[in-house]
Amino acid sequence: MLRRTSHRRTSHTAGTSETVGNSRSAFASRSTRRKAAAGALVAVAALLAAAVQTGAATADTKPAPGKLDKGSLAVKLSPAQRAALIRDADSAKADTAKELGLGAKEKLVVRDIVKDADGTAHTRYERTYAGLPVLGGDLVVDTAKSGKTEGVTRAVKAPLKGLTTSAAVKPAVAEKQALKAASAEGSKKTEADGARKVIWAADGTPSLAYETVVGGLQHDGTPNELHVITDAATGKKLYEYQAVETGTGNTQYSGSVTLGSAQSGSTYNLTDTTRGNHKTNNLNRGTSGTGTLFSGADDVWGNGAASNLETAGADAHYGAALTWDYYKNVQGRSGIRGDGVGAYSRVHYGNNYVNAFWQDSCFCMTYGDGSGNAKPLTSIDVAAHEMTHGVTSNTAGLVYSGESGGLNEATSDIFAAAVEFYAGNTSDVGDYLVGEKIDINGNGTPLRYMDKPSKDGASKDSWYSGIGSIDVHYSSGPANHFFYLLSEGSGAKTVNGVSYDSPTSDGLPVTGIGREKAALIWFKALTTKFTSTTNYAAARTGTLAVAGELYGTTSAEYTAVQNAWAGINVGARPGGGGGGTSFESTTVVSIPDNGAAVTSSIAVTGQAGNAPTNLVVTPNITHTWRGDLVVDLVAPDGTSYRLKPFSSSDSADNVTEPYTVNASSEVANGTWQLKVQDQAAQDTGRINGWKITFPQA
Numbered sequence: 001m002l003r004r005t006s007h008r009r010t011s012h013t014a015g016t017s018e019t020v021g022n023s024r025s026a027f028a029s030r031s032t033r034r035k036a037a038a039g040a041l042v043a044v045a046a047l048l049a050a051a052v053q054t055g056a057a058t059a060d061t062k063p064a065p066g067k068l069d070k071g072s073l074a075v076k077l078s079p080a081q082r083a084a085l086i087r088d089a090d091s092a093k094a095d096t097a098k099e100l101g102l103g104a105k106e107k108l109v110v111r112d113i114v115k116d117a118d119g120t121a122h123t124r125y126e127r128t129y130a131g132l133p134v135l136g137g138d139l140v141v142d143t144a145k146s147g148k149t150e151g152v153t154r155a156v157k158a159p160l161k162g163l164t165t166s167a168a169v170k171p172a173v174a175e176k177q178a179l180k181a182a183s184a185e186g187s188k189k190t191e192a193d194g195a196r197k198v199i200w201a202a203d204g205t206p207s208l209a210y211e212t213v214v215g216g217l218q219h220d221g222t223p224n225e226l227h228v229i230t231d232a233a234t235g236k237k238l239y240e241y242q243a244v245e246t247g248t249g250n251t252q253y254s255g256s257v258t259l260g261s262a263q264s265g266s267t268y269n270l271t272d273t274t275r276g277n278h279k280t281n282n283l284n285r286g287t288s289g290t291g292t293l294f295s296g297a298d299d300v301w302g303n304g305a306a307s308n309l310e311t312a313g314a315d316a317h318y319g320a321a322l323t324w325d326y327y328k329n330v331q332g333r334s335g336i337r338g339d340g341v342g343a344y345s346r347v348h349y350g351n352n353y354v355n356a357f358w359q360d361s362c363f364c365m366t367y368g369d370g371s372g373n374a375k376p377l378t379s380i381d382v383a384a385h386e387m388t389h390g391v392t393s394n395t396a397g398l399v400y401s402g403e404s405g406g407l408n409e410a411t412s413d414i415f416a417a418a419v420e421f422y423a424g425n426t427s428d429v430g431d432y433l434v435g436e437k438i439d440i441n442g443n444g445t446p447l448r449y450m451d452k453p454s455k456d457g458a459s460k461d462s463w464y465s466g467i468g469s470i471d472v473h474y475s476s477g478p479a480n481h482f483f484y485l486l487s488e489g490s491g492a493k494t495v496n497g498v499s500y501d502s503p504t505s506d507g508l509p510v511t512g513i514g515r516e517k518a519a520l521i522w523f524k525a526l527t528t529k530f531t532s533t534t535n536y537a538a539a540r541t542g543t544l545a546v547a548g549e550l551y552g553t554t555s556a557e558y559t560a561v562q563n564a565w566a567g568i569n570v571g572a573r574p575g576g577g578g579g580g581t582s583f584e585s586t587t588v589v590s591i592p593d594n595g596a597a598v599t600s601s602i603a604v605t606g607q608a609g610n611a612p613t614n615l616v617v618t619p620n621i622t623h624t625w626r627g628d629l630v631v632d633l634v635a636p637d638g639t640s641y642r643l644k645p646f647s648s649s650d651s652a653d654n655v656t657e658p659y660t661v662n663a664s665s666e667v668a669n670g671t672w673q674l675k676v677q678d679q680a681a682q683d684t685g686r687i688n689g690w691k692i693t694f695p696q697a
């Protein structure tokens with residue numbers, strides 16, 4: 001959420017206030033059904049714990065220390081290595097099932113894999129029976145480097161034989177039973193989240209059952225996730241468990257909230273067991289290491305004041321939980337990597353450190369305490385911003401510089417807003433302001449504004465040809481503006497008590513489609529269309545493709561995406577509409593391969609005085625490797641304005657995006673030229689035409 005730091009891909013240096021490494025600075029710079037795996041693990045753990053037998057052990061002599069077998073130590077796998085191993089295991093799962101003697105109706109589902117230094121692989125599987133999840137059917141297969149199976153560890157050993165998949169009891173019976181159980185615990189929920197057929201095997205006697213999850217809230221406002229297992233033959237309740245274990249956080253920004261915590265003996269700690277074991281640690285003003293996990297004798301964290309070190313921990317822990325829930329419940333993504341594994345948070349970084357950041361290397365978010373250590377950077381939107389950097393890193397991987405860096409930052413701001421609205425917290429209501437709670441500026445103003453980014457004094461409202469050369473926290477402005485326009489539309493309005501007045505670069509109105517749709521379009525584009533080098537023009541292409549896939553190319557949503565991009569000077573409105581006066585050439589000019597520059601001319605007449613500060617130049621160039629091209633606008637007096645530089649890494653086709661030029665020192669009337677030179681061999685192209693637009697005042 002902060003901005004005023006540089007971001008280099010180097011190792012972190014302790015003792016500095018600069019965010020480095022694979023880090024992302026934020027500023028300067030509920031519940032749906034859990035997977036069957038979670039239910040199986042909890043149920044099995046509960047059922048099998050009582051079966052562990054203990055007894056006296058005796059020995060005639062004291063055992064000697066054993067020698068460490070380093071070959072049995074697990075090796076560290078990169079996400080790519082882990083994914084490759086999982087793919088290999090998945091391709092062989094039918095053979096593995098046969099080797100294990102599983103029945104014809106049983107299938108394995110690869111869930112995880114660990115590899116030892118000696119090559120032994122430990123592959124964890126879930127099971128299905130006739131297509132139904134088997135709760136308690138999970139198992140681990142140990143395979144030597146040679147491929148030989150060395151052992152199998154099963155949650156339960158009972159075979160799955162002769163089971164029916166036809167229920168005598170209707171799903172409504174199971175749902176009613178689950179609601180009754182939830183009501184007994186104070187839940188106000190009147191509908192269950194659905195009953196699904198499963199094979200219940202966790203108690204050792206497999207049978208057809210229903211698993212029903214009741215969400216909503218518990219009696220004290222705590223999110224509810226009550227799992228109830230009902231026998232599908234008799235309607236008898238077989239098992240139930242509450243998946244949410246919580247404490248109370250007295251935060252600085254969000255009031256008194258419920259936190260996910262864990263208990264070990266008589267001690268509680270900030271480990272969110274329902275969200276991938278996300279932990280929140282105290283760096284205690286340090287600048288390196290993981291810090292110390294917050295723990296205490298009670299399950300109450302902080303007192304709402306910055307002077308209490310637990311308070312910032314409560315804020316950060318709460319923000320991480322909200323972000324996890326948003327991505328899981330709204331966007332269908334389980335955790336930052338999509339693998340259900342939580343990151344961790346570090347608070348109280350450094351002394352008077354006015355920043356917060358994400359690091360790939362530690363898979364963690366880190367928060368400073370702000371000026372005077374009085375305003376920790378742990379508000380909801382900051383936490384969501386930093387956690388989203390992790391999501392971006394594990395999806396599109398937008399490089400943190402140039403236009404892609406601005407889109408990276410904007411993505412974090414976009415989902416910070418989405419999470420803040422999703423939270424529905426009355427102490428920190430949803431808005432399109434960034435960092436409004438942490439008072440970085442010292443005068444109560446937000447760090448950034450999405451409706452009109454330039455209000456912060458540095459961010460840009462609209463795209464222009466040189467935007468990739470400025471700080472990514474300021475080049476994010478146009479994308480933030482696009483999201484606001486797509487969500488709410490242009491003009492003056494009030495949302496959640498906050499007043500906005502959003503302009504457009506062409507002076508024409510934009511009608512919003514709602515924040516939920518806008519966020520869905522951006523997320524799907526991020527995960528399926530964007531790449532590490534996506535720029536503004538490509539982001540427009542990607543979001544339009546997604547809008548077409550989701551809603552159709554003739555829909556209001558598709559049109560709104562076009563209009564919102566045009567509203568920040570990226571692309572044209574439907575039918576080429578826009579404000580101002582345009583002059584166009586349709587003369588085709590061939591571009592020689594690795595040859596001399598060529599030009600195309602347009603005569604401008606009838607324009608009084610000088611050209612504007614936002615002159616729009618829209619080339620229409622076909623080329624099979626656009627990076628070879630250097631494109632300039634040449635004014636009537638011969639002054640040249642660089643639109644697109646040479647780039648050996650820009651392998652995309654064609655140059656069709658609009659460029660904004662500050663040509664206010666040039667007389668408007670006269671002959672303007674588009675100058676194009678191909679500076680590398682092997683690829684050819686042509687100027688199909690181009691347009692120069694003098695926007696309306």
